[in-house]
Each structure stands twice: as C-alpha cells, then as structure tokens.
Amino acid sequence: MINDQSHISCDSCMASSHHLFHHLKDEEIQEISLNKITETYKRASIIYQEGNRMKGFFCVQKGIVKIYKTGIDGKEQIIRFAQPGDIIGYRSIVSNEPACTSSEVLEETILCHIPAEILLKLVKTNGDFAIELMKLICKELGEANSYICDIAQKTVKGRVAEILIHLNDDFGVDKDNNLNISLTREELSNIVGTATESIIRILSEFKTKGLIELSGRKIKILEKPGLKFIAGL
Amino acid sequence: MINDQSHISCDSCMASSHHLFHHLKDEEIQEISLNKITETYKRASIIYQEGNRMKGFFCVQKGIVKIYKTGIDGKEQIIRFAQPGDIIGYRSIVSNEPACTSSEVLEETILCHIPAEILLKLVKTNGDFAIELMKLICKELGEANSYICDIAQKTVKGRVAEILIHLNDDFGVDKDNNLNISLTREELSNIVGTATESIIRILSEFKTKGLIELSGRKIKILEKPGLKFIAGL
C-alpha cells in the first residue's frame, strides 16, 4: 500500500515539465519507489549545507527551495531556486565531493530523498536517462554562464529588472497577478549581488515609474516590456 | 598509416590529467580515431561562434583556447580557458541547442574534431564514460557557481588577485616564473568583468606593492600569499 502510494507520487513528479524520468522503465521506477523517503520540510529548514557529504539527492514534489553559496563574511549568494519537478543535491553525488552549496526551504516543501547509488546505477545502465540528466546539468551550466555575463556587465538596475522577469517566467503569478514567489528584500539582494538598500531603492523607482506594484513582499509586474528594456533583453 | 597516427595521438590525449577517455574500450577508441579530424588553428582563429549548430565537439591536443560570451554592446565575457586534454563545444551537442559561447585560439592550437553522434553513442552505451563526462560538466558548473559568488561579492581588486592565482594554478609558469598564458589587458578585464583601465591600475598597484612583476604581457607572481589575502582566499 505504502509502495503503491510512493509509486503514484513518482508518477506525479514525472508528469512535471522536465523529462528526466521519462525514459525510466517500470522496474526502475519501482526501485526508486521502494527506496525513496518522502518528507515534509517547514519554511526555513535547511535541507543540506555546504560541506555535507550527500547520501542521496532530492526530488522536489511540492514547495520552493533556495540554493545558495556562502561567500565573503558569510553573505549568501543565491544560485538558483528549485520547484516541483526539479532535483537538487545531485552534483555532489556525481562528482563524489562534498556539497558546494546549501539549500533552504522558502515555502513548505515535500521532498523525496533518493539514494545516491540509484542515481549512479541509472546513469550507468540507462543511456537515455544519462543523456537527460546531462541535459539538465548542461541547462544549469548554460544559465550559470549567462548569469556570469549579466552580473559582470549589467548595472544593478538592469539585473533587478532581469530577475523580476525571470521570477515571473519561472514561478508565474497568482490570481491577483502577484509573483508566485515571496522573497525578503535581503534575498532579492542576494540574487543580484547588491546591498539590501539598493534593492529597496530600485524597486521603489520601478514602482514610481509604473513598472511594478508593491505591497509588502508581493510584487506585481505591470510593464513587462519596460522591465525587459531596462534589463537589456 | 594515417589511422595509426590518429590512434597514437588519442593515446596522448588520454594520458592528460583528465580521465574522460580512460574507461573507453579499445574498439571505442578505434572508432574515434577513424572518425576524428585533426586540425591546426592559428592564433586568433575562431573555432565556433555563439549561435552555431555544432556537428561535433573538439578535443584540445595542444595550445590554449578562450571561451567567451558576447554581452552588452558586444563586450566579451570570458567564461573559461581550455588547454590540452580539455574538451570544448560539447554542451550544445548534449543539449541539442546552438552554441551559447564562442571560442577563439589564444596560442596555436591542435584540435581533434569528433562527430556529435559518437559522443551521444558513448554516453548511451558506456556508463563509465557517461559518469566521467558528467563529472566534467559538474566541475564546470561548480566553478561557474563559485565565480558568480566571487563576481557578485568581491571588489575588482580581489577578483584580479584571484584570477592571477587561478591562471598560475591552471597554466603554471615558465623557466623565468612568468605565467604560462599571455593575455592582453583587455582580455584580463573581460575575465573579471571590468574596464581595461581598471586592470592596468590594479596591476600596477600590485607591482608597486611587490606582489607581482610586469614586463609587457608577462606577469610574474612574487607574493602568492599576499595575492591570496587580497583575493580573500
């Protein structure tokens, strides 16, 4: 019964936008179902930290997770967010190294923990899976490279505009057109790599210009083309 | 005869620091040898450009290649360098997308061009190769993430110091202790993401402080610990 349930939830993950598990055979999915552990994490829980040895990777079933590195003076640099269908913590397994990022729950999250050996075995025995996982890593790599370019060349204002566009595209909006992700000003600043005060000033400038609407942590994009222009897109 | 030569040169690549090809069977190496094209590229040659559809990837046998993206107003952002044993252009093959970087020869380079299908076939049929390639991609990803953190949080001076350390570690020094890679001031600025004038000023400051010695494009590191301190390492 429990296994059946697990199996069903794997299906629900597989239905997500990504295709990582699409090429798995029934017995491979069975094996995952039998060996995974599903757990619920509250907001602000730390899932893993820089330096941890990972025994497995996580598949996000529900919620939002922030993945970050700790830099100078402990200041966090947000690298990416993970949402349902994404996997996290796989890098250290593939590389067989300690984690080089930490991850924290932003919104109550359900994670499936899948043992490292299963990932490695699948890569070795299922070529299609290997390709799909590689595609996923390459996608992350491409995004990281783009971000290096942005952060090195664009002004803070441009980066803030771009981040708003990305958050909009990645998480969508709710019924009131507010972004479906809630971040503190400090977290926003830890994405673009700037001071909190700068983010606040830039957001309020965007608001004054009628590009966005603010109410607490809720952000509503009014003028996407205007933001895109500022972002240089 | 030609094939025999090709085979030998594959061996020489396999002997390099990386292990990507270590797990290949003899017949797999044979297939690469039979299908690869080895070519010499002069300094300043463009190997491929952003947007190109890649028919294969390249294995660097000799020389140094600069890999970069073109950002705002055509300003180049250097992403990484490739040297003997490294492979380039594989990302677009795995992702089945146009190239998102360009690459240019810095020092006369010999490249082996290996058809895309061979890479994909190897990933699908040789699990150990798949893992090794994945490790390599993950290494690049890890480095990219670190660099995001650096560029977002460190001052230009800190980044310059760090780059000097990295160039030293990656390329080593010649008999006179000069860095084994020769870059224009503009290229240096395109790594750290700053203005050429800033690089010049910072280098000359390092020189005044006795941290480095300069003569044209030659850079000699005198005080590695001092640089590491400035870099925050």
Next chain:
DNA sequence: CGGTACGTTGAGTCATATCAACCATAGTGG
C-alpha cells in the same frame, strides 16, 4: 613612414555601498 592595436595615466563623474536613524510587525517572557 603612417597606420593600427595595445598600453598607460590623469581628471572628472556616477553608481552603488556604507552608515545611521527610524518605523512596523510579530513573537517572547515576566
């Protein structure tokens, strides 16, 4: 010999960080 690319230096400006004060909110413990 003139042209082109690269390197250097100085002066002025601007974007962004830093510092400081203050407000709002929510949770805590006596």
Next chain:
DNA sequence: CCACTATGGTTGATATGACTCAACGTACCG
C-alpha cells in the same frame, strides 16, 4: 497585558570604488 527584542523595511546623507573620457606613449607591421 505590556515591555522587550528580533527581524524586516525604508529613507537620507555621505563616501568611495570603479567607469568614462581624453590624451598620449609605444610597438609592431605592411
């Protein structure tokens, strides 16, 4: 219930790192 504290948000003043612009030097190349 209230004082207390912690956290997050905002605004203003000030400082400064880094960019831009401009001029000039240098070296190599046809």
